[in-house]
Amino acid sequence: MTEELHEIRLRVNGIVHTVSVPARRLLSDCLRHDLGLTGTHVGCEHGVCGACTVLVDGRPMRSCLMFAVSAAQHEDITTVEGLAGPGGEPHPVQRAFAECHALQCGFCTPGFLTLIAGYLEDNPDPSEEEAREAVSGNLCRCTGYQNIVSAVQRAAELRTAEVVGGPARAAEEAPAPQPHSEGGHQ
Amino acid sequence: MSTRLLGAPVQRTEDRRLTTGGGSFLDDLGSDACAAAFVRSPHAHARIRDIDVMDALDVDGLIAVYTYDDLTGPMAEPLPLLIPHPSIIDGRTPYALAREYVHHVGEPVAMVVARDRYAAEDAVERIRVDYEILDAVVGVEKAMQADRIVHEGMADNVAAHLVQEVGDAPAAIGAAPNTLELDLEIERSASIPMEGRGVYARWDSARGGGLRLYSSTQTATGVRAAVAAKLELQLGQVEVVVPDVGGGFGLKIVHPWPEEVMVPWAARQLDREIKWTEDRREHFVASAHERGQQQRVRVGFDDGGRILGLDVQILHDNGAYLPYGVIVPIVTSTQLLGPYKPGAYRVEFHSLYTTTAIVTPYRGAGRPQGVFAMERTMDAIADHLGKDRVDVRAANVIKPDEMPYDQGMLFQDGRPLIYDSGDYPKMLRMITDLVGWDDFEEYREQARAQGRRVGIGLACYVEGTGPGPYEGGHVQVETSGKVRVATGLTSQGQGHETALAQVVADKLGVPMSDIEVTTGDTRRMGYSVGTFASRGAVTSGSAVAMATVRLRDKVLKIAADALEADPGDLEIIDGRVQVKGSPAQGMELGTVAVLSNPLRYAFDAASAAATQFSGAADYDRPPVPEDEAPGLEGTDFYSPLRCTFASGAHAVIVETDPATAEVRILRYCVVHDCGNLINPTLVEGQVHGGVAQGVAGALYERMAYDEGGQLLNASFMDFLMPYASEVPRIEIDHLETPSPLNPLGVKGAGEAGVIPASAAIAAAVEDAEGFRIDQMPISPSELFHLRRRHARGEIASVPRRPAHRSLTKEN
Amino acid sequence: MKPSAFTYHAPTSLDDAVRVLAEAGPDGKVLAGGQSLIPMMNMRLAAPAVLVDINRLPGLDTVRVDTGGVRVGALVRHTDLEDDAQAARTVPLLRQGLRLVAHPVIRNRGTTVGSIVHADPSAEMPAVLALLGGSMEVRGPSGTRSVGAADFFTGPLETGMAEGEIAVSAYFPRPAPGSGTAFVEIARRSGDYAMCGVAAVVTLDADLRITAARCCYISVAPVPLVVDMAEAVVGAVPASADLSAAADLAADRIEPEDDIHASADYRAHLARVLTERALAEAAEAALRETAGPGPHTTGIGAMR
Numbered sequence A: 001m002t003e004e005l006h007e008i009r010l011r012v013n014g015i016v017h018t019v020s021v022p023a024r025r026l027l028s029d030c031l032r033h034d035l036g037l038t039g040t041h042v043g044c045e046h047g048v049c050g051a052c053t054v055l056v057d058g059r060p061m062r063s064c065l066m067f068a069v070s071a072a073q074h075e076d077i078t079t080v081e082g083l084a085g086p087g088g089e090p091h092p093v094q095r096a097f098a099e100c101h102a103l104q105c106g107f108c109t110p111g112f113l114t115l116i117a118g119y120l121e122d123n124p125d126p127s128e129e130e131a132r133e134a135v136s137g138n139l140c141r142c143t144g145y146q147n148i149v150s151a152v153q154r155a156a157e158l159r160t161a162e163v164v165g166g167p168a169r170a171a172e173e174a175p176a177p178q179p180h181s182e183g184g185h186q
Numbered sequence B: 001m002s003t004r005l006l007g008a009p010v011q012r013t014e015d016r017r018l019t020t021g022g023g024s025f026l027d028d029l030g031s032d033a034c035a036a037a038f039v040r041s042p043h044a045h046a047r048i049r050d051i052d053v054m055d056a057l058d059v060d061g062l063i064a065v066y067t068y069d070d071l072t073g074p075m076a077e078p079l080p081l082l083i084p085h086p087s088i089i090d091g092r093t094p095y096a097l098a099r100e101y102v103h104h105v106g107e108p109v110a111m112v113v114a115r116d117r118y119a120a121e122d123a124v125e126r127i128r129v130d131y132e133i134l135d136a137v138v139g140v141e142k143a144m145q146a147d148r149i150v151h152e153g154m155a156d157n158v159a160a161h162l163v164q165e166v167g168d169a170p171a172a173i174g175a176a177p178n179t180l181e182l183d184l185e186i187e188r189s190a191s192i193p194m195e196g197r198g199v200y201a202r203w204d205s206a207r208g209g210g211l212r213l214y215s216s217t218q219t220a221t222g223v224r225a226a227v228a229a230k231l232e233l234q235l236g237q238v239e240v241v242v243p244d245v246g247g248g249f250g251l252k253i254v255h256p257w258p259e260e261v262m263v264p265w266a267a268r269q270l271d272r273e274i275k276w277t278e279d280r281r282e283h284f285v286a287s288a289h290e291r292g293q294q295q296r297v298r299v300g301f302d303d304g305g306r307i308l309g310l311d312v313q314i315l316h317d318n319g320a321y322l323p324y325g326v327i328v329p330i331v332t333s334t335q336l337l338g339p340y341k342p343g344a345y346r347v348e349f350h351s352l353y354t355t356t357a358i359v360t361p362y363r364g365a366g367r368p369q370g371v372f373a374m375e376r377t378m379d380a381i382a383d384h385l386g387k388d389r390v391d392v393r394a395a396n397v398i399k400p401d402e403m404p405y406d407q408g409m410l411f412q413d414g415r416p417l418i419y420d421s422g423d424y425p426k427m428l429r430m431i432t433d434l435v436g437w438d439d440f441e442e443y444r445e446q447a448r449a450q451g452r453r454v455g456i457g458l459a460c461y462v463e464g465t466g467p468g469p470y471e472g473g474h475v476q477v478e479t480s481g482k483v484r485v486a487t488g489l490t491s492q493g494q495g496h497e498t499a500l501a502q503v504v505a506d507k508l509g510v511p512m513s514d515i516e517v518t519t520g521d522t523r524r525m526g527y528s529v530g531t532f533a534s535r536g537a538v539t540s541g542s543a544v545a546m547a548t549v550r551l552r553d554k555v556l557k558i559a560a561d562a563l564e565a566d567p568g569d570l571e572i573i574d575g576r577v578q579v580k581g582s583p584a585q586g587m588e589l590g591t592v593a594v595l596s597n598p599l600r601y602a603f604d605a606a607s608a609a610a611t612q613f614s615g616a617a618d619y620d621r622p623p624v625p626e627d628e629a630p631g632l633e634g635t636d637f638y639s640p641l642r643c644t645f646a647s648g649a650h651a652v653i654v655e656t657d658p659a660t661a662e663v664r665i666l667r668y669c670v671v672h673d674c675g676n677l678i679n680p681t682l683v684e685g686q687v688h689g690g691v692a693q694g695v696a697g698a699l700y701e702r703m704a705y706d707e708g709g710q711l712l713n714a715s716f717m718d719f720l721m722p723y724a725s726e727v728p729r730i731e732i733d734h735l736e737t738p739s740p741l742n743p744l745g746v747k748g749a750g751e752a753g754v755i756p757a758s759a760a761i762a763a764a765v766e767d768a769e770g771f772r773i774d775q776m777p778i779s780p781s782e783l784f785h786l787r788r789r790h791a792r793g794e795i796a797s798v799p800r801r802p803a804h805r806s807l808t809k810e811n
Numbered sequence C: 001m002k003p004s005a006f007t008y009h010a011p012t013s014l015d016d017a018v019r020v021l022a023e024a025g026p027d028g029k030v031l032a033g034g035q036s037l038i039p040m041m042n043m044r045l046a047a048p049a050v051l052v053d054i055n056r057l058p059g060l061d062t063v064r065v066d067t068g069g070v071r072v073g074a075l076v077r078h079t080d081l082e083d084d085a086q087a088a089r090t091v092p093l094l095r096q097g098l099r100l101v102a103h104p105v106i107r108n109r110g111t112t113v114g115s116i117v118h119a120d121p122s123a124e125m126p127a128v129l130a131l132l133g134g135s136m137e138v139r140g141p142s143g144t145r146s147v148g149a150a151d152f153f154t155g156p157l158e159t160g161m162a163e164g165e166i167a168v169s170a171y172f173p174r175p176a177p178g179s180g181t182a183f184v185e186i187a188r189r190s191g192d193y194a195m196c197g198v199a200a201v202v203t204l205d206a207d208l209r210i211t212a213a214r215c216c217y218i219s220v221a222p223v224p225l226v227v228d229m230a231e232a233v234v235g236a237v238p239a240s241a242d243l244s245a246a247a248d249l250a251a252d253r254i255e256p257e258d259d260i261h262a263s264a265d266y267r268a269h270l271a272r273v274l275t276e277r278a279l280a281e282a283a284e285a286a287l288r289e290t291a292g293p294g295p296h297t298t299g300i301g302a303m304r
């Protein structure tokens, strides 16, 4: 009872791959084990944790809740390995995470990075509250989220500065303001 | 211009790889390995009558199936009891695969090896186990009643029993003018790192055989010793490498797990690479939990609120087995005392078997329960006397001039419970200032006028950190000038690579970018204990500091010889050794490394300088002087006399919804003292993460077992780990009272954030609601029912609290 | 947690899809967004032998808005419907409900029709369909038919669809003129399925008196439960409507159960609280609707 294999073409981070997979191969496993892109992590395989989040045609989605054969219907998949710019310069959100100490063990990080990269495309200037809401669908067990929320705003700043004045200008920007602390959150 | 790196908020060196997908976690390794999966018990307690694997055998991709009957020698014996303690009456540990009985849902019964995890699960699904179902024992009351017994051959369910006494507490309570009795309970929760457990083994049959084992663990050397013993290998035949680890929080200190011996054992049997990556469902039922504990407190106190006698009875749920001994209730018993002097103290615990997942330390390790008992007691005393809650604490804290303070007990490391340093009155002042304790009544009135209910609470803790026996550090300068650092303990996100590099950079005088740190690799440091009990910075930090000082001495000696200068006149700046005041006179560290290793053969220009005809030699001594070794490296070990005691206080303001009983945290304030800070950013990160787990344990997370021992919420849909939307913003103030016990003056910071959260949040909810909260966590549904019972007069009100403190800030 | 093997079809025409599904019989399942089905498959709680992936079917990813209401194709993702400004203007309850469905990342993939077909009694979009009296267009071997919401939801995870049928679209009628809607719920964490949720529609006449009011309840009954509130509130102006009488009507009809997150009593309590909140919010929206665009200050504070 050998399983039927499907030959699929997946465009990941701009590169077209052809792989043979059984229909039940999850996209997360296909990326990690068939394509060797192990930056996409797996933390629950039931859609809650978000460690497996990738951008599918620019939209963040759970790669553990998609079969590779279905994913092949899409134009383009971006994983954490593909966030950097063409010259290898880190994406603003990658820089912001390091600057703001928004990661500890780093296991959840790729999922947050892809999520936020996708989010900032539509919401270039989120308030603290919006930033918190934006990352509220992914789990992190280490950081308590505070620095992740700061990193969203910092990434937005860096991104805007890059768009306006190029990367050099962005680096000169002041560090992310510490949002004031009274009154809790929503 | 040497800027101090110790204490600076340096950005982490780990982050480059971790933000680009370049990390290597356990499941990222071994792309060609076969996959393991386990048949696990669906029952809480049962006898295995028969295992039928026939149906599985024709699964495409199946490689092997193993059951207990395949195991021989030490593999057929129970796994070790890691921390024996005299209080243990009958210490049961599991077999690598269940032998005849299973004692909790999730216990491994058979192992499947297959081409990949999909095929392995196909086979698991087809293996039929015939069970005779036995009685489940869930909860400490049932366990204590002992009309159902977990382990065959035992008369009751008591795994361990211990009484510790300082003075005569019952007498002191009997004589006290005021007494109270309280039942205080914390439910089960768990570490739940985002990455589960995982093991990957490679067997090399050449030359007598050798094992390379990768494990997502908190102890490389522990796993090596345990696996070597099980597989009857010499330590030298086993290498354990710990890759990036996606969080541990205590859970991954347990070793060897059943899977951790089965995977290498099968790799040797089959002579194939095998990997097991735990999935989330397995993690919930088959790893480990903590926290579940009932505590009865009797306390006697004077009219000033000073405790005269304290008597605590603890029922501790240790789950199905006791592989990690009784560390958790021992920690509760001792750390319950917090920053206070209890007068006479008696504590007794029963550690009980239940047919549920094992219980081993989870960040905080018994302290959250102990602090809950003590701090809820403090609030009850205050209410009994009509005093302010801060005043009662101030009346009981140890004063700085009483340090070091001996609590008169033995701590979890088997050494005296002596607090080394701390300033608890100042800590209380700082937390009340930070949260605005004295202005709260005004705020409460304003809120009340708007129909809102708010409350404030606080809780203090003391945490023994950095226990021994020891850790080591090895620091080596390469001829390139790069510095390689190794310590044996492992990292799960604490940022050891950065913090230890800061120590080396600071003590040696080299740039951070030239330092590379390795943790948890027995090939680089074979002597080590592990990462637990907030000990990384204290033990490895100190060991690396000491090794660096040794190395520096050697650098200066060799350079002084070469430069014909006095070692005392030399300094190391930015990786260059030079004469103080005349920097032109000096040499690069790399050159010193070349000189430290006299050579016969040159392989490049730099090495030529160390060959025998390259320069003036002293013919009166051998090329490598006596008592010296070639190479530029230093190794040292730090073995603490005893723990160093960190401390802190949290204050919380909550709002409870009058209609829906939802609890919202409006402010969360932390005062934290972990001695000198190596890197304040990293410490704050630890506090944030700890507080998030504390809030989780107070308001969201629990392990919901039913009476039959089924875990009802074994998924992230139902185990409510908070998202960013549930975790409040955290305000932190640091207090730094250095530890006199170690060269860096540091104390551990890893666990602190989680410890007082349940106590502080319970206090705040109680303050908002006006009735006592004695059990955590609390959900809106539970608060709703408490309200009803309060309205019916079934639970007492807390008296209206005084608006002002009597003992004020001069304390 | 890996799914069992299955035979995979990704037809490119609806007829093919219906045929393949019919051939598969009881072993066949439709795969839409996969956000409910794949978690169950990963846990091997579902193990269909044949999976018919409808994501390649043409023409099903459109939202059609006319004066009567909004028709949502089977491949319209929650996010796309939420972002559709015209749909939100015509049937504001769509966006009000969608914002409560999971988190955006799930909504990026999950389909609204799939959610309705899945018929989880805690899900929001089945309640939206039920409250508005919408219908499902389903295609089977014997052709296309329309099933009204009242007949569609037959039990937890059970619908009036027959084996071999594929849902092609959902139709959400626009509420009567002068109506306002609201969706309120209490969940443990953001994005979780609610412990209780209430969708409400309130219709006012020109005198700003309530002419119709209905609520739909999730997580307190085996199906999205619609309760007509007319008896309690019709004829009143919003500010003086007897919301607790409305809550009584709900209390009589719901059948909450205990689970690990909430007791039945607590859910019943929430149903009361949320009935009042939902009706108040819906009435507020109706007042805004009746007043037309522009600033509006009629006090409805008394309703809260």
Ligand SMILES: Cc1cc2nc3c(=O)[nH]c(=O)nc-3n(C[C@H](O)[C@H](O)[C@H](O)COP(=O)(O)OP(=O)(O)OC[C@H]3O[C@@H](n4cnc5c(N)ncnc54)[C@H](O)[C@@H]3O)c2cc1C
Residues within 6 Å of the ligand: A046, A047, A048, C029, C030, C031, C032, C033, C034, C035, C036, C037, C038, C039, C054, C074, C100, C101, C102, C103, C106, C109, C110, C111, C112, C113, C114, C115, C116, C117, C118, C122, C123, C124, C125, C165, C166, C167, C168, C191, C192, C193, C194
């Ligand atoms: C973490 C998480 C949280 C969630 N939280 C919520 C929440 O709070 N509220 C909520 O409402 N939902 C929630 N969901 C579910 C989500 O809304 C799903 O998108 C939705 O339930 C199913 O839509 P789908 O397109 O993904 O369907 P699928 O998962 O593909 O299918 C679901 C079921 O419907 C059938 N089906 C789907 N489409 C059709 C069709 N056109 N014809 C016939 N049969 C069909 C499938 O065969 C299957 O049985 C959550 C999901 C996750 C993973």
Ligand code: FES
Residues within 6 Å of the ligand: A041, A042, A043, A044, A045, A046, A047, A048, A049, A050, A051, A052, A053, A062, A063, A064, A065
């Ligand atoms: S692994 Fe996909 S959401 Fe957790």
Ligand code: FES
Residues within 6 Å of the ligand: A102, A103, A104, A105, A106, A107, A108, A109, A139, A140, A141, A142, A143, B194, B246, B247, B493
């Ligand atoms: S950094 Fe460890 S889980 Fe987020």
